Amino acid sequence: MTEYRYDPTEIEPRWQAIWANERTWEVSNTPDDRESSYVLEMLPYPSGEPHIGHLKVYSVGDAVAHYHRRIGRRVLHPMGYDAFGLPAENHAIKTGQAPAVSTAAAIASFQEQFRRWGISIDWSREFATCEPEYYRWTQWIFVQLFNAGLAYKQSATVNWDPVEETVLANEQVVDGRGERSGALVEARQLEQWFFRITDYADRLLDDLDTITWPEHVKTMQRNWIGRSRGAQVTFRCEALDIDFPVFTTRPDTLFGATVFVLAPEHPELERLIAGTGHEAEVHAYVNHALTEGNDVRGAADKPKTGVFTGRRVTNPVNGEELPVYVADYVLMEYGTGAIMAVPAHDARDFAFAQAYDLPIRRVIADPEDPEGDLPYAGDGVLVNSSPEFDGLPNREALDRILDWLAADDRGHASVNYRLRDWLISRQRYWGCPIPIVNCEQCGMVPVPADQLPVILPEVEDYKPRGRSPLAAVEEWVATTCPTCGGPARRETDTMDTFVDSSWYFLRYCDAGNTEAAWSPEALAQWMPVDQYIGGVEHAILHLMYARFFTKALADLGLLPEGVQEPFGNLFTQGMITKDGAKMSKSRGNVVSPAAIVERAGADTARAYILFIGPPDQDADWSDEGVDGVHRFLSRLWRLSAQAADAASGSGAPDASQPLSVSAADLELVRKAHWAIDKVTGDMDPARFAFNTAISAVMELINDCSRAHESGTADPAALRFALATASSLLFPFAPHVSSDAYDRLTGRRVWEEPWPVADPAMLARDVYELVCQVNGKVRDRVEVAADAPREYLEALARGSENVQRFLDGHEVVKVIVVPGKLVNFVVR
RNA sequence: GCGGGCGUGGUGGAAUUGGUAGACACGCCGGCCUUAGGAGCCGGUGGCCGAAAGGCCUUGGGGGUUCAAGUCCCUCCGCCCGCACCA
Numbered sequence: 001m002t003e004y005r006y007d008p009t010e011i012e013p014r015w016q017a018i019w020a021n022e023r024t025w026e027v028s029n030t031p032d033d034r035e036s037s038y039v040l041e042m043l044p045y046p047s048g049e050p051h052i053g054h055l056k057v058y059s060v061g062d063a064v065a066h067y068h069r070r071i072g073r074r075v076l077h078p079m080g081y082d083a084f085g086l087p088a089e090n091h092a093i094k095t096g097q098a099p100a101v102s103t104a105a106a107i108a109s110f111q112e113q114f115r116r117w118g119i120s121i122d123w124s125r126e127f128a129t130c131e132p133e134y135y136r137w138t139q140w141i142f143v144q145l146f147n148a149g150l151a152y153k154q155s156a157t158v159n160w161d162p163v164e165e166t167v168l169a170n171e172q173v174v175d176g177r178g179e180r181s182g183a184l185v186e187a188r189q190l191e192q193w194f195f196r197i198t199d200y201a202d203r204l205l206d207d208l209d210t211i212t213w214p215e216h217v218k219t220m221q222r223n224w225i226g227r228s229r230g231a232q233v234t235f236r237c238e239a240l241d242i243d244f245p246v247f248t249t250r251p252d253t254l255f256g257a258t259v260f261v262l263a264p265e266h267p268e269l270e271r272l273i274a275g276t277g278h279e280a281e282v283h284a285y286v287n288h289a290l291t292e293g294n295d296v297r298g299a300a301d302k303p304k305t306g307v308f309t310g311r312r313v314t315n316p317v318n319g320e321e322l323p324v325y326v327a328d329y330v331l332m333e334y335g336t337g338a339i340m341a342v343p344a345h346d347a348r349d350f351a352f353a354q355a356y357d358l359p360i361r362r363v364i365a366d367p368e369d370p371e372g373d374l375p376y377a378g379d380g381v382l383v384n385s386s387p388e389f390d391g392l393p394n395r396e397a398l399d400r401i402l403d404w405l406a407a408d409d410r411g412h413a414s415v416n417y418r419l420r421d422w423l424i425s426r427q428r429y430w431g432c433p434i435p436i437v438n439c440e441q442c443g444m445v446p447v448p449a450d451q452l453p454v455i456l457p458e459v460e461d462y463k464p465r466g467r468s469p470l471a472a473v474e475e476w477v478a479t480t481c482p483t484c485g486g487p488a489r490r491e492t493d494t495m496d497t498f499v500d501s502s503w504y505f506l507r508y509c510d511a512g513n514t515e516a517a518w519s520p521e522a523l524a525q526w527m528p529v530d531q532y533i534g535g536v537e538h539a540i541l542h543l544m545y546a547r548f549f550t551k552a553l554a555d556l557g558l559l560p561e562g563v564q565e566p567f568g569n570l571f572t573q574g575m576i577t578k579d580g581a582k583m584s585k586s587r588g589n590v591v592s593p594a595a596i597v598e599r600a601g602a603d604t605a606r607a608y609i610l611f612i613g614p615p616d617q618d619a620d621w622s623d624e625g626v627d628g629v630h631r632f633l634s635r636l637w638r639l640s641a642q643a644a645d646a647a648s649g650s651g652a653p654d655a656s657q658p659l660s661v662s663a664a665d666l667e668l669v670r671k672a673h674w675a676i677d678k679v680t681g682d683m684d685p686a687r688f689a690f691n692t693a694i695s696a697v698m699e700l701i702n703d704c705s706r707a708h709e710s711g712t713a714d715p716a717a718l719r720f721a722l723a724t725a726s727s728l729l730f731p732f733a734p735h736v737s738s739d740a741y742d743r744l745t746g747r748r749v750w751e752e753p754w755p756v757a758d759p760a761m762l763a764r765d766v767y768e769l770v771c772q773v774n775g776k777v778r779d780r781v782e783v784a785a786d787a788p789r790e791y792l793e794a795l796a797r798g799s800e801n802v803q804r805f806l807d808g809h810e811v812v813k814v815i816v817v818p819g820k821l822v823n824f825v826v827r
Numbered sequence: 828g829c830g831g832g833c834g835u836g837g838u839g840g841a842a843u844u845g846g847u848a849g850a851c852a853c854g855c856c857g858g859c860c861u862u863a864g865g866a867g868c869c870g871g872u873g874g875c876c877g878a879a880a881g882g883c884c885u886u887g888g889g890g891g892u893u894c895a896a897g898u899c900c901c902u903c904c905g906c907c908c909g910c911a912c913c914a
Contacts, residue, residue: 695851
């Protein structure tokens with residue numbers, strides 16, 4: 001018995017050594033007759049050692065990569081590290097250890113784990129984004145964007161994270177708090193670097209229809225971009241000669257505007273209130289509004305407050321003079337920072353009008369209920385507007401009013417977005433330096449390509465002090481202008497790490513290129529990524545930034561023709577929890593992949609994580625479940641080893657060419673073909689049902705086990721079934737599958753084509769016919785597959801138990817579904 | 828509030844096109860083997876009634892469509908995720 005003990009500690013390193021020595025998973029950029037396939041998991045941020053989420057994402061990705069290879073594709077499956085970032089830098093502040101040192105240690109730990117897991121990676125293309133050989137090209141791309149006007153520096157109200165001491169992009173602020181630090185962000189007026197992602201809002205939105213992504217991810221991106229179609233209409237303050245454009249999605253309600261409201265931050269506010277006698281009151285209100293945190297001010301259920309400015313503006317549709325208020329429910333960052341308030345048809349304006357006793361005028365009547373409660377936000381017919389428009393359906397009136405306004409320049413159709421430009425500068429050390437120098441003579445000058453990279457200098461003090469630590473490195477900051485040669489100073493901010501990861505998938509295609517970021521030929525081989533896999537937490541951040549980069553680079557002519565999207569298919573995997581909760585050190589419920597691999601082996605860990613449930617769903621880790629999968633792999637290996645040894649010396653017939661005679665042997669071979677069919681279907685990208693694929697192999701192994709125990713099974717049939725099981729399991733548990741397959745056949749399973757089910761073996765000549773009376777199952781009888789309908793009905797009617805339920809009743813209808821069932825409907 | 832998803836045994840889950848609910852696994856119970864162990868093998872396991880044959884009930888609650896509903900429709904409840912004073 002001990003002779004056949006499954007020992008992953010012996011098996012796994014042995015096969016890993018073969019793959020490493022032979023560089024089995026490396027792939028060249030030279031095309032051959034195979035279809036190419038680019039399978040990519042989101043690159044890891046190297047910190048400490050890999051956690052259970054990494055084990056899951058790479059187990060899924062590796063299964064896909066192996067399957068693609070086995071069905072005859074040439075597969076690119078690379079690995080790299082998103083190595084710039086705050087955790088390493090914060091670690092440096094705490095311990096003094098340089099980020100480069102701690103990051104290198106983490107990368108080494110990740111590399112070792114990935115090798116122990118047996119992930120099929122093309123290591124020849126590996127890189128870390130913090131290496132000058134990589135960030136040289138990050139800087140080069142920045143310069144291309146700068147030259148194209150897509151990168152710009154501007155003073156703006158930005159999110160300042162007081163804990164991390166840096167500004168953040170809008171995408172990195174969640175519920176008013178810094179995504180990483182959890183600190184309430186503060187609004188600050190600062191000069192910062194932006195990427196003009198808003199130029200791409202329409203394409204980012206519309207091209208979602210061209211990619212195969214989970215619907216909820218597309219929905220999140222649509223919400224984030226937040227396109228609203230409407231109109232810009234100009235209200236005028238005649239007294240001061242100031243125009244106030246407003247954005248509205250409802251120009252059909254213009255005649256219902258009874259108030260005009262400005263955001264507290266509105267730039268024209270001071271001019272507006274000067275000399276009105278309301279200055280003190282307005283100042284008090286604005287000061288209060290501006291000191292309130294975003295989370296307090298942004299609360300939707302907060303009572304409406306505001307204050308009258310003492311001024312009026314003219315409604316362009318009817319010349320009415322509307323009182324101008326300041327209210328904090330109007331946001332400066334959306335639209336124009338000013339609104340026309342239509343209390344009758346907007347819940348917020350209604351609440352405001354009620355609070356300050358302002359007029360409310362119905363201009364849309366619900367045809368079902370013309371005198372119904374206000375506010376009414378639905379469609380209807382225009383009333384109380386103007387003879388020209390009254391009586392029209394509001395959607396039609398909307399277009400007519402718009403044309404009428406546009407005719408004499410009082411307004412025009414307009415589109416508004418929630419999306420803001422991407423703020424990419426950070427006042428932190430451990431990131432890619434922005435390759436710009438500021439020259440007194442020439443202004444902002446991008447560093448020429450032949451002077452890149454701008455190397456990140458080493459520093460003594462990593463602590464940010466409201467500015468980048470780089471600003472303290474005087475000998476680095478002081479430089480000469482690339483254009484005029486005069487004295488100049490470097491930009492001291494670094495880039496958001498999301499910039500690094502917005503193009504890494506391009507670099508893998510040509511990772512060794514020292515002359516360019518990539519060659520167009522290399523990209524043409526692989527892009528776009530066929531299957532991208534990662535966590536849904538990047539639904540907006542990374543996944544939208546990468547799409548923006550791809551489109552911008554395509555517009556610059558830097559990508560192959562037709563590449564507009566980076567990731568054709570996206571799969572988002574669910575989280576692994578423990579005891580129903582997210583794993584965390586503070587909860588003490590962390591399952592370490594290294595420990596589980598140590599204890600049970602990589603194959604068990606990988607197969608378990610795929611068997612636990614559908615990979616897109618969250619799943620709870622169970623040590624008992626791991627044991628179950630380990631037992632299954634043990635049985636597969638033991639049966640294979642025994643079957644192989646029994647065959648050695650007996651001429652070893654080819655296990656893939658079974659010659660079986662008995663009915664039981666035929667059933668086993670049929671089961672193997674059934675498993676081929678089942679697993680193949682489960683591997684389809686529309687399903688990714690690895691859990692049921694593995695359970696199908698379990699069923700096959702259970703049958704093999706019974707055949708083995710019976711002692712009468714044909715050895716060739718058994719070896720065929722076992723070799724098939726190993727072959728099918730290879731994408732999920734590569735080491736044990738390789739070992740078992742090698743013992744059974746003497747061949748390397750990864751070099752074998754994916755098995756194909758024989759239709760003749762799938763077709764059954766008999767099946768179990770379900771006999772129902774009034775939809776309830778009363779019997780099951782075996783019947784020939786080709787039996788005609790009349791025979792099926794007669795057979796079912798002949799069943800004793802069916803008879804019991806037919807007796808004394810009138811059969812009013814008989815449903816016969818060949819291959820399935822017969823149903824008698826009785827009264 | 829808006830948008831999306833989910834709800835099946837003691838547990839994770841399966842049921843791909845409306846056609847046998849509970850595959851596979853965990854756990855539990857019983858047995859075999861081994862004088863030990865987180866080893867191996869066999870059998871049982873949704874609930875209720877029954878010695879058995881078999882019957883009744885069962886996919887969050889209620890209603891509907893259908894010969895037939897976990898699956899489709901309506902409605903209510905609960906949970907999760909995203910967005911949210913976005914004009």
